[in-house]
């Protein structure tokens with residue numbers, strides 16, 4: 056990536072260590088530090104921030120960052136804080152008026168967070184609402200790619216007998232047929248899952264409601280992947296034969312539909328595994344409730360359920376690189392131009408603005424908590 060800073064502006068960027076439970080990712084890699092330095096900016100990284108993603112302090116220093124001993128020191132010095140997860144309560148008071156926070160926020164799921172960011176007067180640019188002209192969400196896609204690929208890995212593991220599954224190898228062996236994998240939803244997660252399952256030799260069926268999407272998938276997928284229109288009849292038929300079912304549907308802004316009810320589980324073969332990746336939106340399998348990496352599965356009607364809500368957290372090295380590949384060009388633009396000019400000139404970034412200097416500027420957030428909405432143009436004047 057070559058982005059040249061044509062302005063004389065420089066920015067101080069801070070990278071704190073994530074303190075949310077079980078969050079092992081970090082917002083910037085040493086390579087990202089080097090890019091920001093090349094553009095004339097200063098980067099301060101909290102000691103140990105990258106360690107769980109495989110990046111030691113010395114690697115950041117080598118790339119040109121300064122290491123600070125505490126989270127307080129990072130928040131105190133930085134004009135832009137780059138994070139992965141939303142700030143948690145103990146960080147709220149560290150955030151300064153007009154400090155730019157570039158991270159995942161998911162404001163619509165936390166009223167205390169929304170009110171705290173309003174009170175602190177921060178500029179909150181949320182990864183999850185940065186949006187391209189084709190309506191795709193470039194800073195969410197990498198995590199869906201990770202989760203989709205992981206779904207097959209986890210499904211294969213829990214199909215093993217000692218893990219509670221029916222004891223079937225996804226790819227089979229010569230003389231023994233492969234396992235059958237059903238993927239509900241052929242978007243980012245579903246496509247990556249289908250590719251991985253097919254690569255291991257499984258017999259894969261993808262169901263989606265979009266005929267255009269099914270056409271595309273039918274064109275690009277290998278011969279051991281079949282596409283099917285998603286409806287109740289076809290889902291019943293597919294799951295009766297399945298060894299592994301992956302839930303990957305999304306209806307933007309809505310709860311996931313329950314495509315497999317508790318009653319339908321009784322039509323499936325005992326020891327079948329369901330991996331409901333859509334659990335973060337309520338799940339597309341009625342019996343799914345969120346689980347954690349410490350305790351990822353439970354069994355209902357002899358069906359093994361894997362419902363971890365933050366799957367990428369288990370592979371922080373890959374997830375950090377995937378996330379920072381996507382965030383870094385935006386971070387450099389914000390640093391080079393300052394957030395206001397960057398958001399005026401780049402509509403993708405402008406859509407990421409959620410809360411600015413005490414005002415909510417993103418409709419979904421205002422609606423979620425019945426708070427007043429300010430037009431984003433007002434804060435960009």
Ligand SMILES: NC(=O)c1ccc[n+]([C@@H]2O[C@H](COP(=O)([O-])OP(=O)(O)OC[C@H]3O[C@@H](n4cnc5c(N)ncnc54)[C@H](O)[C@@H]3O)[C@@H](O)[C@H]2O)c1
Nearest residue numbers: 199202240241242243244263264285304305333364365366
């Ligand atoms: N658990 C995790 O750690 C984790 C990580 C990343 C993403 N996710 C979640 O995975 C889900 C899928 O994300 P995505 O990025 O693939 O979304 P996406 O928008 O790319 O794909 C969703 C697909 O579902 C299809 N769909 C909608 N209704 C359907 C139905 N009734 N039957 C079949 N298909 C239907 C859509 O046509 C679309 O192709 C989301 O809920 C996302 O939040 C979870």
